[in-house]
Structure formats: structure tokens, C-alpha cells
Amino acid sequence: MAAVTAFVATVLGNYSLLGEGAIGRVNHISFDLSGGNLHYVEGQSIGVIPDGEDAKGKPHKLRLYSIASTRHGDNLEASTVSLCVRQLEYKNEAGEQIYGVCSSFLCDIEPGAQVKLTGPVGKEMLLPPDEDANVIMLATGTGIAPMRAYLRRMFDQGERAKNPEYQFQGKAWLFMGSPTTANLLYEEDLNGYLEQYPENFRYTKAISREQQNPSGGRMYIQDRVTEHADEIFSLIANPKTHVYICGLRGMEPGIDEAMTAAASKCGENWTELRQALKKAERWHVETY
Ligand code: FAD
Numbered sequence: 001m002a003a004v005t006a007f008v009a010t011v012l013g014n015y016s017l018l019g020e021g022a023i024g025r026v027n028h029i030s031f032d033l034s035g036g037n038l039h040y041v042e043g044q045s046i047g048v049i050p051d052g053e054d055a056k057g058k059p060h061k062l063r064l065y066s067i068a069s070t071r072h073g074d075n076l077e078a079s080t081v082s083l084c085v086r087q088l089e090y091k092n093e094a095g096e097q098i099y100g101v102c103s104s105f106l107c108d109i110e111p112g113a114q115v116k117l118t119g120p121v122g123k124e125m126l127l128p129p130d131e132d133a134n135v136i137m138l139a140t141g142t143g144i145a146p147m148r149a150y151l152r153r154m155f156d157q158g159e160r161a162k163n164p165e166y167q168f169q170g171k172a173w174l175f176m177g178s179p180t181t182a183n184l185l186y187e188e189d190l191n192g193y194l195e196q197y198p199e200n201f202r203y204t205k206a207i208s209r210e211q212q213n214p215s216g217g218r219m220y221i222q223d224r225v226t227e228h229a230d231e232i233f234s235l236i237a238n239p240k241t242h243v244y245i246c247g248l249r250g251m252e253p254g255i256d257e258a259m260t261a262a263a264s265k266c267g268e269n270w271t272e273l274r275q276a277l278k279k280a281e282r283w284h285v286e287t288y
């Protein structure tokens with residue numbers, strides 16, 4: 001395989017997105033892209049090649065991360081990119097605590113450090129150009145990264161000033177799954193959009209370890225989908241509605257189950273409807 005060409009970016013900032021008492025580590029990390037030719041749009045991902053070598057003494061392979069900033073970057077100067085990264089941690093079979101290579105590299109990185117980036121890549125999660133599209137977003141954890149970019153593009157004042165051709169007027173509905181309130185990401189921005197655009201933005205949370213679903217289990221976003229199934233289905237009937245799913249791969253069967261039950265209530269077959277939505281490029285999934 002040909003070697004991947006990387007751009008060496010400089011870290012501008014790295015801070016925790018979590019509140020006190022949150023589980024794990026999730027950071028917002030920004031890179032300076034100036035001097036390069038790396039341009040991206042909302043919904044794309046970027047590759048990161050961590051420093052160091054793998055167990056075989058080979059350079060580490062790249063890992064993909066959804067871009068969390070808009071094409072204008074967090075400073076609106078079109079010269080930065082930001083990521084939202086959870087440090088992978090788990091116990092192996094021997095009971096040892098293991099931390100992920102690249103996610104740890106990124107969460108620990110200091111401003112001024114140089115990082116190899118590749119890409120951007122990805123067409124699955126691009127936003128439609130229509131200002132009056134409806135955008136339903138289902139995210140767990142860092143799956144909020146592309147949604148954060150969409151919502152900034154739609155509702156941030158600086159962004160709107162930069163995009164005269166995109167003055168969002170549709171409905172944006174974010175379903176966010178998080179283990180605790182302290183783990184909710186970008187809350188301040190989201191609450192600001194709710195205040196400024198109550199007619200356009202809706203935000204529904206599933207806080208799994210604090211809220212219960214009707215069966216007494218953990219509240220997941222698919223339970224919220226079931227709760228709001230009628231509204232979701234009437235929105236989906238509109239050809240201008242797009243659905244974006246990002247985050248844990250494990251949520252997909254649950255979402256399908258919720259949609260199947262909701263579809264059968266309206267006399268529809270979810271498998272067929274989902275295929276039709278996919279074909280119309282209105283059903284967008286990026287899970288990992
Ligand atoms: P590694 O050191 O590569 O370890 C991962 C490996 O550990 C796995 O392959 C598996 O073998 C093993 N493993 C993992 N969990 C367990 C477990 N519970 N038990 C046993 N073994 C286990 N991540 C983000 O944080 N933010 C994003 O925005 C983001 N976007 C992504 C977008 C795309 C399109 C894709 C494909 C992935 C995205 N990811 C994102 C995930 C990211 O690419 C990395 O996979 C993640 O950061 C882990 O990489 P790592 O190098 O830290 O872990």
C-alpha cells in the first residue's frame with residue numbers, strides 16, 4: 001500500500017469538555033492548518049497518525065476522527081480544524097487497564113505540538129445545501145462531533161455572517177445520548193441556540209445512567225426515538241428531511257427496532273422505508 005501523505009499541523013488548544021464527576025475523558029482539540037492545503041466541509045473526517053511505533057516497530061496506522069468544526073474553523077479564519085476525542089479505555093482479559101494509542105496521544109497532547117493529519121475523507125455525513133432542510137441528528141458521546149459542526153453552521157452568529165448562501169430556516173432536532181449530565185458535550189453552545197432559535201432547534205437528551213426508560217432500564221436515544229416516533233415519522237415523510245446517526249455502532253440495532261415499531265404503527269415497513277431513505281441520500285450513518 002502506498003504511504004499516506006500527511007500534513008503536519010500544530011496543536012492550538014486541548015481542553016476537557018466534561019463537567020465535574022463525569023466518566024472518562026473527552027477533549028476538544030484544535031489544530032492550526034495554515035501553510036497547508038487541507039480544506040474540509042462539515043461532516044467529513046480527518047486521519048491522525050500518532051507519534052511512535054506499534055508492537056512490530058512499524059509507524060502507527062492512522063485513526064479517523066469526525067471533524068467537530070465548520071469549514072471556517074472555531075476562530076472563523078478557515079485555518080483550523082477541531083476534533084472531539086474520547087480516550088479509549090478498557091480492561092483486557094487479564095484485567096489490565098488498557099488505554100487506546102491514538103485517543104490517549106490526542107487527549108494528552110500539548111499546545112504547540114506537531115501532529116500528522118491526513119484527509120479529509122468522507123461523503124456519508126455531508127449536509128444538504130438547502131436552507132429549509134430538516135435535520136434529525138442521533139448521537140451518542142463523541143458522535144456529536146459532526147452535529148456540533150452542523151449546528152454551528154446553522155445557528156452560530158459568526159458562521160451565519162460568513163455564509164450568506166446558508167441561512168438555515170428548517171428544523172434541526174438533536175437526540176443526544178450521554179451516560180451522565182456531566183458527560184454532556186457542548187451544552188453551553190446548544191443552550192444558546194435553543195434560546196436564540198426556539199422555532200428551529202430542538203434538543204432531546206437520553207442520560208443513560210440518570211434517567212430510566214419505560215421498562216426501567218437505562219435511557220438510550222432509541223427510547224427517545226420511540227417516545228417521539230410519530231413526530232419523527234411525519235418529519236421523515238417530508239422529502240427535505242435528513243437523518244444523521246453518529247457514535248456507537250451498538251446503537252444501530254436499537255434505533256432500527258424503535259423505527260420498526262414506529263413504522264408499523266403507521267402501516268409502514270421500516271426495512272423498505274430505510275432503503276428508500278438511503279437511496280435518496282437522506283439516511284446518513286457513521287458509527288464506530
Ligand atoms: P487503539 O489503541 O487502536 O485500540 C483500539 C482497539 O482496542 C480495538 O480495535 C480493539 O481491538 C480493542 N478494544 C477496544 N475496546 C475494547 C474493549 N472494550 N475490550 C477489548 N478490546 C477492546 N473517536 C472519537 O473519540 N471521536 C470521533 O469523533 C471519532 N470519529 C470517528 C469517525 C470514524 C469514521 C471512525 C471510523 C472512527 C471514529 N472514532 C472517533 C474512533 C477512532 O477512530 C479510534 O478508533 C478510537 O479513538 C480508538 O483509537 P485508539 O488508537 O485510541 O485505540
Ligand code: A2P
Nearest residue numbers: 140141142177178179208209220221250251254
Ligand atoms: P451506558 O454507557 O450508560 O450504557 P459515551 O461515549 O460518552 O460513553 O456515551 C455513550 C452513550 O451511549 C452512553 O449514554 C451509553 O450508555 C450509551 N449507549 C451504550 N450502548 C448503547 C446502545 N447499544 N444503544 C444506545 N446507546 C448506547
